[in-house]
Amino acid sequence: MNYPTEEIIIAGFGGQGILLAGRLLCVAAMRQGRQVSHIPSYGAEMRGGTANCSVVLSAERIASPVIDMATAVIALNGPSVAKFEPRVRPGGILIWNSSLCKKILPERTDIQSIAIPATELSLTEGTERAANMAAIGALMALKPKLMTENHFSAALDEVVSERNRRYNPVNLRIMQAGYEAALAIIKKN
Amino acid sequence: MSTQNLHMYRRPEALLNVRTHYCAGCGHGIIHKLFAEALGELNIREETIVVAPVGCSVLLYNYINVDGLEAAHGRTPAVATGVKRAQPNRIVVSYQGDGDLLAIGTGETLHAANRGENITVIFVNNANYGMTGGQMAPTTLVDQRTLTSPKGRNPQETGYPIRACELLSTLEAPAYIERVSLHNPGAVKKTKKAIVKALQYQKEGRGYSFVEILSMCPTNWGIEPAAGADWIKTSMVPWFPHKVFRDRPAEAAAAGGKAS
Amino acid sequence: MTEYKLMKGNEAMAEAALIAGCRYYYAYPITPQNEVVAYMAKNMPRVNGTFIQAESELAAASMVMGSAASGGRAMTSSSSPGITLKQESISYMAGAELPCVIANIMRGGPGLGGIAGAQGDYFQATRGGGHGDYRTIVLAPDNAQELADFTVEAFDLADEYRTPVIILADGYLGQMSEPVVLPKPTGKTFEKPWAVTGAKDRKQNIIVSLLLHPENVLELHNLHLQEKYERITQKIRRYETYKTEDADWLLAAYGTSARIAQKAVDKLREDGIKAGLFRPTCLWPFPDRELAECASHCTRLLTVEMSHGQMVEDVKLAVNGAIEVDFYGRAGGALPTVKDIIARIKNYEHSEFTHVQAS
Known part of the structure; x- marks a missing residue:
């Protein structure tokens, strides 16, 4: 099967599970035999409250874990939209959290901009902390080659700590809600 | 001369039969001998490892028949920590001078004490840097002349001599802290007792023990060898008083005694 | 089945050190190698090893020296500015021929520089780094797997040649997570009759780098070191x-x-x-x-x-x-x-x- 190389940036603020979402993408791809790399932003930036990570998934050996222009960006808050929208490749994908981006909205027309109310979808399950799962679900709808639902569930079990694994059924449902929301947008367009 | 006296002055087993490189009237020789005697009395020579500092006593292992290694200047307690953590059942002694302990190695001194490392620090305070020819030390007295305080130590410029025992006594962890000196035979006997006690405590796993010894350096003090002891008494002791600053095991025993 | 784990380079290296039998790790935090310190703090107890967050890089490297002299497998890690401070002990350990492993997860310099990965410490690593006429073996991994594999090898090389071994990687390699298959212990063992363990039923062991007398002793020691470096140069040829x-x-x-x-x-x-x-x-x-x-x-x-x-x-x-x-x-x-x-x-x-x- 032909796997295109994906270079994905995930961004938001601390506590939104940014790094975990990145690791989940990596583990799901790793279990399908792909090369993966995951690198967080580290240092002072991290302590300022924003977080992002860069994920590269490829059939070939990965040169640099650092992404110049991304095939997809997941932006879970307003500042992340502002910062990373310019880093989406022309024709690439921006999944943005419309629940939290009220003032800063995406502007580019040469990319596929997908508004997902990720925090609201998470809140329907009684938590605001799983917006990352909704966004991953949306990404899975837009990039079907990434992983199946089975891959997702297995990867989730691997990256979530034992203590929090009991929430995985909830995470799965939120992922599915994000998936459906994105699918609806694709169909409409 | 009675045979008893001959016995008293016999070379301790742990002291190697070599010529000294120390100056006439230097205190290190006395301290080496006391240390060697203590090793014999506690029967710990075969399990003792000394860490030598940079300073006059860098060749300590040439005199004491124990395993030894040498630290970078000031890192003596850190090296001792590494040895002790790797070999908790060995006796580890960090032998240090005033520059090593209180200037370049202040951080290591403070933190090894603060961790309560189960090691013994023997601190030889002779109020100057001996090995390099007599420069000012952190313990050089006010008005004391050295190569780098030619007009005498001026506290306005260089501060006052640091009191190691008092400083370490602000820490919670140390088990035993005492200052002793070599200024007369009685003081030497007390010094020996302090060294034995410190090593005994280490052997019992009581934690960090620290013995500061006021020692003579007549060469760099610019006085006759025989005058060194008096100089300690008249110049150093007023600033660095003899005292047991901390003796947790004894305090615990006393408290236990009262309770029972 | 090959058991891949997604691991940060720093963590893969730390776990590999434990696999290699490293039981003494001393360090001071600095970005971008903090994960090594945290990993050791968490996992050394699992193997009954020692972890100390030292008061400084100087102290950390000296603690390594103490445990290496005791015959243990000891390690420290840091990033560029911290490695500069460790040069003191690295020189002493090279002189005293003590085996140890030092990892430098390089960041940009000079001075405090930045925290992103860089390769500006090549000269420092390959030319000895500290004072005096010595070299250290310098291994250069390019992914998390090699960070793990080379670390296991580094301990063997250090023991075989009684020398400090440097693992030279950059901040990107330390921070990046990649699939890793954890290496197996090599099973090699090394006798260390020179270790300071107490002079029982033998002559005293003395580990020093100070050689004052007689006059030619230091030159002879240097010649001995150079002969060793020549042996290393003949034997270790690593490239792809x-x-x-x-x-x-x-x-x-x-x-x-x-x-x-x-x-x-x-x-x-x-x-x-x-x-x-x-x-x-x-x-x-x-x-x-x-x-x-x-x-x-x-x-x-x-x-x-x-x-x-x-x-x-x-x-x-x-x-x-x-x-x-x-x-x-x-x-x-x-x-x-x-x-x-x-x-x-x-x-x-x-x-x-x-x-x-x-x-």
């Missing part, structure tokens, strides 16, 4: 080649730079340009003969580094004027790009072509 057999244009790079250079080789080959990569996996001793051999049929050599030209000096020494050596580097946390490398090589190809036309 990638598509070099028919290459016209040879790239030389290590660590993260090598990953980028390798990608450039692939892209150039897609365009019919014969490029190849020589990647030293040990920087001291440097695989000079092998590089010269590899370069002998090439037209030109381009060294790629995350510095402004350090390894390039060893590359030039290796080829000794046989072919032209060019340099391309980015520093201060910036990465060389595949695009820039391709442009350079295409430029060579173009000038070579026009040269032929003119003649």
Whole structure:
């Protein structure tokens, strides 16, 4: 099967599970035999409250874990939209959290901009902390080659700590809600 | 001369039969001998490892028949920590001078004490840097002349001599802290007792023990060898008083005694 | 089934150290290698080992010295500014011939510099680093797997040659997570009759680097060290080649730079340009003969580094004027790009072509 190389940036603020979402993408791809790399932003930036990570998934050996222009960006808050929208490749994908981006909205027309109310979808399950799962679900709808639902569930079990694994059924449902929301947008367009 | 006296002055087993490189009237020789005697009395020579500092006593292992290694200047307690953590059942002694302990190695001194490392620090305070020819030390007295305080130590410029025992006594962890000196035979006997006690405590796993010894350096003090002891008494002791600053095991025993 | 784990380079290295039997780890926090310190704090108790967060880099490296002198497998890690402080003990341990492993997860300098990965410490690592006439073995991994594998080997090399071994990686390698298969212990054991363990039923063991008397003792000791370094140089030849057999244009790079250079080789080959990569996996001793051999049929050599030209000096020494050596580097946390490398090589190809036309 032909796997295109994906270079994905995930961004938001601390506590939104940014790094975990990145690791989940990596583990799901790793279990399908792909090369993966995951690198967080580290240092002072991290302590300022924003977080992002860069994920590269490829059939070939990965040169640099650092992404110049991304095939997809997941932006879970307003500042992340502002910062990373310019880093989406022309024709690439921006999944943005419309629940939290009220003032800063995406502007580019040469990319596929997908508004997902990720925090609201998470809140329907009684938590605001799983917006990352909704966004991953949306990404899975837009990039079907990434992983199946089975891959997702297995990867989730691997990256979530034992203590929090009991929430995985909830995470799965939120992922599915994000998936459906994105699918609806694709169909409409 | 009675045979008893001959016995008293016999070379301790742990002291190697070599010529000294120390100056006439230097205190290190006395301290080496006391240390060697203590090793014999506690029967710990075969399990003792000394860490030598940079300073006059860098060749300590040439005199004491124990395993030894040498630290970078000031890192003596850190090296001792590494040895002790790797070999908790060995006796580890960090032998240090005033520059090593209180200037370049202040951080290591403070933190090894603060961790309560189960090691013994023997601190030889002779109020100057001996090995390099007599420069000012952190313990050089006010008005004391050295190569780098030619007009005498001026506290306005260089501060006052640091009191190691008092400083370490602000820490919670140390088990035993005492200052002793070599200024007369009685003081030497007390010094020996302090060294034995410190090593005994280490052997019992009581934690960090620290013995500061006021020692003579007549060469760099610019006085006759025989005058060194008096100089300690008249110049150093007023600033660095003899005292047991901390003796947790004894305090615990006393408290236990009262309770029972 | 191969058991891949997604691990950060720093963590893979730390776990590999435990696998290798490292039981004494002392360090002071510094970005971007903090995960090593945290991993050791958490996991040393699992193997009944010792972890101390030291009061300084100076102290940490001295603690390593104490445990190494005791016969234990000891390690410290840091990043560039911290490694500078450790040079004191590294020199002492080289002089006293104590085995240990020191990892430098390099960041940009000089001074406090930045926290992003860089390769500006090549000179420091390969030329000894501290004072005096000594060398340390320098292993250069380029992914998380090698960080783990090389760490296990580093402990054996340190014990075999009684010398400090440096693992030289950059912040990107330390911070990046990649699939890793944890290595197995090599099972090699080394007798250490020289260790200071108490002079029971034997003469005293003394571990020093101070040699004052008689006068020629220090010179003899230095000659002994040089003889050892020569043995190491004969024995350790570590490098990888990638598509070099028919290459016209040879790239030389290590660590993260090598990953980028390798990608450039692939892209150039897609365009019919014969490029190849020589990647030293040990920087001291440097695989000079092998590089010269590899370069002998090439037209030109381009060294790629995350510095402004350090390894390039060893590359030039290796080829000794046989072919032209060019340099391309980015520093201060910036990465060389595949695009820039391709442009350079295409430029060579173009000038070579026009040269032929003119003649």
